[in-house]
Amino acid sequence: MPASVPTNDEKMLAMLAHLITLVSSFIGPLVIYLVKKDESAFVGDQAKEVLNFHLSVLIYAVVAGLSVLLLIGFVLLPALGVFVFVVTIVGAIRAYEGKMYRYPLCIRFIS
Numbered sequence: 001m002p003a004s005v006p007t008n009d010e011k012m013l014a015m016l017a018h019l020i021t022l023v024s025s026f027i028g029p030l031v032i033y034l035v036k037k038d039e040s041a042f043v044g045d046q047a048k049e050v051l052n053f054h055l056s057v058l059i060y061a062v063v064a065g066l067s068v069l070l071l072i073g074f075v076l077l078p079a080l081g082v083f084v085f086v087v088t089i090v091g092a093i094r095a096y097e098g099k100m101y102r103y104p105l106c107i108r109f110i111s
Helices: 007-020 026-036 043-071 073-096
Strands: none
Touching: 007 026, 007 043, 007 073, 026 043, 043 073
């Protein structure tokens, strides 16, 4: 939990950590986390949350991909894609508002 209210730059970087996943998967948030984790508790927390979420999504995508053999994956994969897009946008908005966002269905690998 950040000790103070995040600055506009911190909010912008946290929002970027969420949105950059739409074009770079987990690489963008990983770079932001590694560079900013010691400088900003807020940015570090949000980048770590994004990393955890996308590691979780990778697992969910593998399971959904395998379930294509059972024909259920044809529904699960697109639903997962829509879910990831929507919660990523919500996360970016919350981060820009300076609020800590926690993704639903997220396994916290990095603590």
